Amino acid sequence: MPVIAVRNLAKTYSTGAVDVHAVRGVSLDIPAGEFVSIVGPSGSGKSTFMHILGCLDRPTRGSYHLEGRDVSRLTRDQLAEVRNSKIGFVFQGFNLLARTSALDNVELPLLYRGGGMRAADRRRRALAVLDAVGLADRVEHLPNQLSGGQQQRVAIARALVNEPAILLADEPTGNLDSATSREVLDLFRRLNAESGITVILITHDHAIARHGDRVVEFHDGLIVRDERRASERAAGSEMQAAAQTTG
Amino acid sequence: MSLFATIRVALKALGRNKLRTGLTMLGMIIGVSAVITMVALGRGAQEEIETQIRGAGTNLIRVRAGNFRRGGVSMGVGGAPTLTVEDVEAIREAVPGAQYLAAGVSTRDQVIAANRNWNTQIEGTDVELPLIRVWNIDRGAFFNASHVRSAAKVAVLGSVVRDNLFGEGADPVGERIRIRNQSFQVIGVMAAKGAGGFGQDQDDTIFTPYTTVQKKLRGRDGTNISGITISADSPDNINFVADEISAVLRAQHDLPPGEPDDFMVRTQTDVTTMRSQMTQTMTGLLAGIAGVSLIVGGIGIMNIMLVSVTERTREIGLRMALGAKGRDVLWQFLVEAIVLSLVGGVVGIGLGFGISEGLTSILQWPTAFPADAVALAVGFAAATGIFFGFYPARQAARLDPIESLRFE
Numbered sequence: 001m002p003v004i005a006v007r008n009l010a011k012t013y014s015t016g017a018v019d020v021h022a023v024r025g026v027s028l029d030i031p032a033g034e035f036v037s038i039v040g041p042s043g044s045g046k047s048t049f050m051h052i053l054g055c056l057d058r059p060t061r062g063s064y065h066l067e068g069r070d071v072s073r074l075t076r077d078q079l080a081e082v083r084n085s086k087i088g089f090v091f092q093g094f095n096l097l098a099r100t101s102a103l104d105n106v107e108l109p110l111l112y113r114g115g116g117m118r119a120a121d122r123r124r125r126a127l128a129v130l131d132a133v134g135l136a137d138r139v140e141h142l143p144n145q146l147s148g149g150q151q152q153r154v155a156i157a158r159a160l161v162n163e164p165a166i167l168l169a170d171e172p173t174g175n176l177d178s179a180t181s182r183e184v185l186d187l188f189r190r191l192n193a194e195s196g197i198t199v200i201l202i203t204h205d206h207a208i209a210r211h212g213d214r215v216v217e218f219h220d221g222l223i224v225r226d227e228r229r230a231s232e233r234a235a236g237s238e239m240q241a242a243a244q245t246t247g
Numbered sequence: 248m249s250l251f252a253t254i255r256v257a258l259k260a261l262g263r264n265k266l267r268t269g270l271t272m273l274g275m276i277i278g279v280s281a282v283i284t285m286v287a288l289g290r291g292a293q294e295e296i297e298t299q300i301r302g303a304g305t306n307l308i309r310v311r312a313g314n315f316r317r318g319g320v321s322m323g324v325g326g327a328p329t330l331t332v333e334d335v336e337a338i339r340e341a342v343p344g345a346q347y348l349a350a351g352v353s354t355r356d357q358v359i360a361a362n363r364n365w366n367t368q369i370e371g372t373d374v375e376l377p378l379i380r381v382w383n384i385d386r387g388a389f390f391n392a393s394h395v396r397s398a399a400k401v402a403v404l405g406s407v408v409r410d411n412l413f414g415e416g417a418d419p420v421g422e423r424i425r426i427r428n429q430s431f432q433v434i435g436v437m438a439a440k441g442a443g444g445f446g447q448d449q450d451d452t453i454f455t456p457y458t459t460v461q462k463k464l465r466g467r468d469g470t471n472i473s474g475i476t477i478s479a480d481s482p483d484n485i486n487f488v489a490d491e492i493s494a495v496l497r498a499q500h501d502l503p504p505g506e507p508d509d510f511m512v513r514t515q516t517d518v519t520t521m522r523s524q525m526t527q528t529m530t531g532l533l534a535g536i537a538g539v540s541l542i543v544g545g546i547g548i549m550n551i552m553l554v555s556v557t558e559r560t561r562e563i564g565l566r567m568a569l570g571a572k573g574r575d576v577l578w579q580f581l582v583e584a585i586v587l588s589l590v591g592g593v594v595g596i597g598l599g600f601g602i603s604e605g606l607t608s609i610l611q612w613p614t615a616f617p618a619d620a621v622a623l624a625v626g627f628a629a630a631t632g633i634f635f636g637f638y639p640a641r642q643a644a645r646l647d648p649i650e651s652l653r654f655e
Contacts, residue, residue: 056568056648077572084570089654095565099263111256112570116249158569 001068004030004053004054005196009062009072010221011048022048024221025062032165033196035189037212038205039114045221050202054168055079064180067165084112088159088197092171096143101141104132104156109162129157133187134220149180159245166198167191173208185211257582268587271551274544275591275631276573276598279624281537282313283569286620288606289530291613296522299441306482307379308345308489310334310475310496329509332470335373341495343481344488349373349475350457354464354587358453359425367408368452369426371460372379372476377437379478381612387420387435390456400460402426403435405450427464431455489514534620541627545588549635552584563643564651577644584636585629592628596621617640 011023040046051057052064055071058079064072071082083089097107106126110117117125130139133153134204143151152172159167169188169245173181187209192199201212209215210229217225261268277548312330336351352371376382377389391403402424404412413419419433440449457472479488489512496510541589556563565578571579603614 020266051649056567077574079570080567080570083568089568095561095652097562097565100259104259108566109569111252112572112575116252162570 002029003067004028004200005063005065005068006053007063009049009052009059009064010059011045011052011057019223023052023059026221026223028084028216028223028226030166030200032177033192035192035199035201035211035213037201037203037209037215039209039215040205040218040219041204044218046202046204046218050168050170050200050219052171053166053200054089055082067123069143080112081114084109085114085162086160086165088164088167090152090155090159090167090169090172092174094143094148094155094175096146096151096154096158099142101140101142102130102135102157103184104182105143105154106158106161108158113162123228125161126157129160130154132160132191133157147180148176149183152176152180152184153187156184156191160191164197166200168200168202170202171204172201173203173205181208250578253578253582254586256579257586257649260579261583261586267551268583270550271587272594273590274547275541275588275628276293276544276595277416278537278541278544279628280590280594280599280602282534283596283617283620284602284606284614285533285537285571286530286611286617287599287614288421289526289533290615290617291607293523293526293530294615295613297519298525300579304480306485308477308479308485308492309513310477310492311513312471312473313509330472330475330496333621334496335472335475337366337499338475338477338492338495340489342491343474344484345492346480347375347379347478347573349376349379349476350472351476352465352472353460353641354460354461356426356464358412360419360422363412364413365408366547367405367459369464370452371457371464372454373457376454376476378474380440382440383438385436385438389435389454395456395458397553398456398462400429400431400459400463401434401455402431403437404433404455405437405454406439407448407450408453409436426453429463444600444653449575462570485514485516513562538627541631543623544591545631545635548584548587548632549639551587552639553579553634553642555583556580556639559643560646560651560654563646567646567648568652573644576646577640580640580643581633581636584640585632587627588632588636589626592625595628596624599624 006026006028007028009023010021013020013022024215026045026049026225038046038050040158053074053075055066056079058074059072062068062072066082066086070080074082096102097108099117103123103126106129107122110122110125127136127139130136133156135150135153135157138146138150138154141150143154146154148215152175156167156172159169167188173184176184185208188199188201191197199212201209203209206215209217215225216223286604310330332350335348339343339348349372354369354371355366356369357366358369371545373395374390374392377384384403385406387403390399393399394401404419409417410417412424413422417487418436420435422433423430424433425431437450437454461470461472477492479485493508493510493512496512497508500509502509542626563571566576568578600616603616606612
């Protein structure tokens with residue numbers, strides 16, 4: 001069973017007289033553990049699609065099953081619960097709370113968990129994910145004491161803390177230089193490989209999109225290309241082969 | 248999200264902008280402390296009045312001749328010759344609850360002692376007056392029944408009169424004073440008592456037998472008196488005794504039913520109630536004015552919360568994306584507003600208490616700590632937080648997460 005199953009999904013915005021068809025009937029299956037890039041220029045509908053995948057918005061038509069559950073007709077509060085437990089967001093602008101320690105930022109999603117969680121458990125969980133993203137020595141730092149790459153890693157830790165089904169990264173490298181971008185993308189790759197979390201990377205940049213196992217390209221509210229690639233793994237084995245030949 | 252977690256989140260959010268938090272609370276602090284101070288001052292004044300009146304005797308009943316409401320011509324209280332010594336005896340006979348009685352007739356005149364003189368109240372009264380007024384004799388003795396029978400020219404001085412005629416603390420017992428060219432012998436000095444229920448100085452008085460005032464000073468006919476001072480046997484009984492006195496006097500004066508009284512019966516409770524009502528009105532007025540600043544403080548909180556919601560739109564969007572429900576956001580902002588107003592309220596109570604204490608110790612203004620006003624102020628502060636915090640909080644809760652995350 002795919003973790004995400006979308007059928008004939010459409011989203012129309014009514015802005016006064018004109019209806020804007022942002023997404024015009026999209027079907028897509030994403031199996032668990034896949035690393036998918038969704039690429040497209042601005043206005044292609046990829047952001048709207050991402051909002052629906054992230055349960056921030058509801059489709060006008062069509063269905064969206066997340067881990068087998070139809071989430072396309074849920075109420076605002078139900079969507080909030082789904083976001084909290086199933087989806088980890090990583091944003092372009094990091095969106096960390098200012099003047100709040102890395103640890104407190106990472107604990108934030110745990111505060112909104114159904115059933116609640118004891119403070120000590122929250123702290124333990126947050127420390128564990130901060131350790132997983134390599135920031136064990138920065139837990140009490142405030143965002144303005146951290147570099148852009150470190151801030152984005154705090155944001156990734158925050159996305160992971162509730163052990164979500166999917167990691168939804170919206171232009172996660174947009175505010176980072178190329179070396180730091182590489183680090184962050186490697187982190188996604190590693191998390192995907194090690195814990196099998198489904199990663200969905202939304203970007204306008206084809207070079208970034210190539211880091212995914214699969215590239216889904218949007219244009220005018222429709223999927224125009226959907227390719228599985230052997231990119232990273234292939235590149236890795238090529239490098240290994242090269243190393244072997246030289247060695 | 249649990250209430251405890253909500254409070255923690257709200258406290259952290261407030262801690263992130265301490266200056267603003269402090270300034271917002273200041274509005275509340277000033278409002279609450281103003282209310283507390285005003286009410287404390289009002290209560291203090293009220294308690295002082297009550298103490299003074301209690302000092303005059305708690306079960307005191309005064310009957311005065313004449314009545315404001317009688318007939319077309321106002322006779323003026325005490326002016327009409329409607330009370331007599333026989334009335335006093337009738338009350339003594341018929342009203343067992345009237346424990347002590349003293350006929351009263353007074354005048355005002357210049358009093359001369361050696362080379363000094365003083366204008367004062369000369370209160371003609373009866374031997375039971377010190378018992379009625381619960382008043383001790385400082386030196387010498389009060390006059391006795393035989394002085395009254397013989398209209399003896401004896402005088403008991405109030406302490407202020409003694410101070411002015413013989414010097415402060417002097418012992419004038421045995422000395423002579425002149426009133427209207429007649430020589431009176433000083434036989435006693437009353438203990439100092441302070442101001443009376445209406446602010447007049449009770450110690451600025453000379454007591455003589457009422458018969459002496461009637462015959463020697465007024466030189467008028469017969470048995471008319473201007474008032475009767477009575478103490479009821481118990482404060483609980485006072486209204487019943489007062490009613491009985493009225494009935495006896497109406498019978499004495501042959502007043503047919505429907506005819507208004509030609510006398511006035513006033514109990515100490517009447518006076519107390521009247522004065523208390525006056526100060527209560529004043530206290531209410533002052534507290535009302537101070538309450539305006541509470542409302543201004545509340546509006547300050549609402550203003551800051553509205554700014555805060557706009558400023559923190561991205562934070563709200565983020566929290567929603569991470570799973571905060573509308574009500575989580577509502578509660579967070581509501582709790583922030585309540586914390587602002589409650590902490591402001593509690594600090595305001597402390598400050599108001601401090602100011603009241605300061606006024607008492609520096610200016611000697613009487614204040615009383617108003618427990619109910621404190622409860623009211625805390626309640627009002629919390630209510631302000633909820634009332635003025637709800638609108639901004641609801642605005643925050645209604646935000647759309649996508650729009651909020653895009654907000655710059």
